[in-house]
Amino acid sequence: MIRLENIEKLYRTDTIETIALDRISLNIEKGEFLSVMGPSGCGKSTLLNIMGLLDAPTKGEVKIDQQTLTHLSDKQLARFRNQKIGFIFQSFHLINDLRVLDNAELPLLYRNITSKERIRLATEALEKVGLSNRIKHFPSQLSGGQKQRVAIARAIAGNPEIILADEPTGNLDSAMGNEIMDILLQLNRAEKATIVMVTHDETMAKKTHRLVRLFDGSQVQ
Amino acid sequence: MxxxxxxxxxxxxxxxxxxxxxxxxxxxxxxxxxxxxxxxxxxxxxAGYPDMKRDRSLYINFVVQENPKEHGIIKGLASFYYLDHYVGSMKTPEKVAISSMFTATNTYVKNKKLVINIKYTNHAWWDVLEYQFLEGKPYTAVQIKNGEHVAVISEDVKKQYFGESGAVTGKYIKTDNVEYRVTGVVRNVSVTAPLIYADMYLPYTLSKADYRDQSINGMYSAILLAHNKSDLEKIKDEYQQVVSKIPPPNKKYTKIYSHADSYIKSYTRMFSKDENSSGIGxxxxxxxxxxxxxxxxxxxxxxxxxxxxxxxxxxxxxxxxxxxxxxxxxxxxxxxxxxxxxxxxxxxxxxxxxxxxxxxxxxxxxxxxxxxxxxxxxxxxxxxxxxxxxxxxxxxxxxxxxxxxxxxxxxx
Structure with missing residues (x-):
């Protein structure tokens, strides 16, 4: 499903060059739930961003569904992300000015579908995360766990095949964290979604199919 | 979306x-x-009341005398003689309305000072401009010729001078110690059209300045009414010919120029620095x-x-x-x-x-x-x-x- 080949990422300033990722190759199968672990600054998020086509590698290739994506234009990448990938972030990144339903609807805005259909899909996604009774609320009226559930609903509203989660439980206490983890596991099982999750939490990582460890930009496990 | x-x-x-x-x-x-x-x-x-025929009117607001040797110019309104004698004898316009710039006069109503802005006009003035008479009518060409003390006043002056009473045609109004008989009352004109506005209109023959004075510049401007729009260019051409033939008034100021312009240009001419620029730019x-x-x-x-x-x-x-x-x-x-x-x-x-x-x-x-x-x-x-x-x-x-x-x- 996702194939990374010899990915390198360098950050250059005038004086120094930092290697964020050093020749990472990774093959993620369809329906797999993979977690990425490592100390802070080891390149986990950079790796996830490159997988999610939010950032371009300095060298190497990203293939999703056998399609090489490294050289697509901004517009083509945007369309590809819209169709195939859903994102979940540690700090939720909800739009505070919009209601829960409008937030969940976001990826669908960039598809050619009617507003009725958008509302139907977004409501469905909110039902899956157990928030259908909160659709008229604003994010500021929700708890951290509820916010993350809205973010998950947003990630799955467009039925993407891939979900990329960057420390989705990082800002939550363990009970809420477990709740979120259960939702992700359920999505993986029931919807056959391919999930890549960056985490610091060993117990969360153990619940997934496979664990990749990074250290200073290199893959160590 | x-x-x-x-x-x-x-x-x-x-x-x-x-x-x-x-x-x-x-x-x-x-x-x-x-x-x-x-x-x-x-x-x-x-175009607005009472200057309704602006699309077939040309305006002469400035006449310039130039002293080419010393680079001196005299720029200003024209004399009555200039407009009546040279412009009035032109063939292409249907009519030439001539009027003075308004000037203030004082009168007293029940010990209260009232400023009345007066304007001297010729008879064509009343034909070219479409004044709305609330009562009475304009003074006639004969009255002008005879120098009769007659006046057309605005409704404001009527109200302020005579009060809210009925018709005032035939009554007398006194300003700057001269008495005039009212021949008509017209609807008010806004001062934003300074060359048309006045509170009281008088025959040019009553002007204190001698209207027979032959100097070029004075206090009058003219509106040239064309038979139809297509005549405007002809009028401009004829006016240029007329201007070119006017004898220089004195030895120093040997060149005279002036233009018959559309309404806006007749004002923007004020800002122009040379003969050929209309100042509109x-x-x-x-x-x-x-x-x-x-x-x-x-x-x-x-x-x-x-x-x-x-x-x-x-x-x-x-x-x-x-x-x-x-x-x-x-x-x-x-x-x-x-x-x-x-x-x-x-x-x-x-x-x-x-x-x-x-x-x-x-x-x-x-x-x-x-x-x-x-x-x-x-x-x-x-x-x-x-x-x-x-x-x-x-x-x-x-x-x-x-x-x-x-x-x-x-x-x-």
Whole structure:
């Protein structure tokens, strides 16, 4: 499903060059739930961003569904992300000015579908995360766990095949964290979604199919 | 999609109340100024009571005598003799209306001073201009010739001098210690048409200055009425020929020039520095510079606010990009938001203009001036709004669309 080949990422300033990722190759199968672990600054998020086509590698290739994506234009990448990938972030990144339903609807805005259909899909996604009774609320009226559930609903509203989660439980206490983890596991099982999750939490990582460890930009496990 | 843009635009505006207020204030005040100015411009330049035949009229407001050796010029209104003798004998115009610039006279009504602006005219004046007589009629050519002390007064003067009583035709009015018999009362004319406006109209033969004086410059201007529009060029040509044949009045000032112009040009001629320039270019450039400066400040202000707004919303931009919005789509979203803001400002601006125009109309600051928002003024206003919205939205939107998703999400 996702194939990374010899990915390198360098950050250059005038004086120094930092290697964020050093020749990472990774093959993620369809329906797999993979977690990425490592100390802070080891390149986990950079790796996830490159997988999610939010950032371009300095060298190497990203293939999703056998399609090489490294050289697509901004517009083509945007369309590809819209169709195939859903994102979940540690700090939720909800739009505070919009209601829960409008937030969940976001990826669908960039598809050619009617507003009725958008509302139907977004409501469905909110039902899956157990928030259908909160659709008229604003994010500021929700708890951290509820916010993350809205973010998950947003990630799955467009039925993407891939979900990329960057420390989705990082800002939550363990009970809420477990709740979120259960939702992700359920999505993986029931919807056959391919999930890549960056985490610091060993117990969360153990619940997934496979664990990749990074250290200073290199893959160590 | 648009509904979504609208939702978020309103939400953002409500969240940042202070900035919204500053933005809306800037836009609406600027627009109000523009609309009021254009209403003035419309009022002054378009044909209106009593100068209704402006499309087939030419105006002579300036005659210039030049001293080529010493680079001296005398520029001003013409003498009655000049207009009557040279212009009045032209073949192409249907009629030539001649009138003096208005001058103030004083009279006393019940020990209260009343200033009456008087104007001397010839008889064609009443044919060329379409005054509305509330009672009576204009003085006749014979009355003018005989130097009879007759006058046409405005309804304001009637009210102030005679009170609210009935007809006053045939009654006497005294100003600057001279008594005149009223032959008619006309509807008021606004002072924004200074060459037509007066409170009281008198035969030119009553002027204290000798109307037979043959000097070139004086205190009169003329309106040349053409039989039809196509004659205007012929009249201009004939006038040039007439001017070229006028003998120089003295040895020093050997050159005379003057033009029969359309209404606006007859005024802009005031700003021209040489014979061939009508001065309209200078006036239009000046007006554009003023409009540009007026619009520049709120535009820059709005642009700045937009940039800070975008930095504040970088997380939203990042998220939208991550979920499939291209840079172009986002740029459009921000421009639409901005246009919504400016249109809101526009609505407030139009409302403010209506109030201000109403105040100007009902105040006695400029008597008898009636300004109105008409269709074209409204159109200018809406156009100005859109230009605003685009100008102040495009640059920030471009900046925003260049943000990298990863940086945007980190708030950098």
């Amino acid at each position: 648009l509904k979504n843009y609208f939702k978020i635009a309103i939400a953002v505006l409500r969240r940042r109340k202070f900035f919204t207020f500053i933005s809306l204030f800037g836009i609406s005040i600027t627009l109000t100024i523009l609309i009021v100015l254009t209403a003035f411009w419309e009022n002054v330049t378009s 200078i006036v239009i450039t000046g007006a554009l510079v003023i409009v540009f400066l007026l619009m520049l400040l709120p535009t820059i202000n709005l642009m700045n606010i937009n940039i800070s707004r975008i930095i504040e919303r970088s997380s939203e931009i990042g998220i939208r990009k991550a979920f499939g919005a291209s840079s172009g789509t986002l740029a459009v979203q921000f421009i639409v938001e901005n246009v919504i803001l400016t249109l809101l400002g526009g609505i407030i601006g139009i409302a403010l203009s209506l109030i201000i125009l109403n105040i100007i109309n009902s105040s006695s600051l400029i008597p008898n001036l009636t300004l109105a928002i008409n269709f074209s003024v409204l159109l200018y206003g809406i156009m100005a709004c859109l230009i605003f919205g685009l100008l102040s939205g495009v640059y920030p939107a471009w900046r925003m669309s260049r943000m990298e998703v990863v940086n945007a999400l980190k708030g950098r």
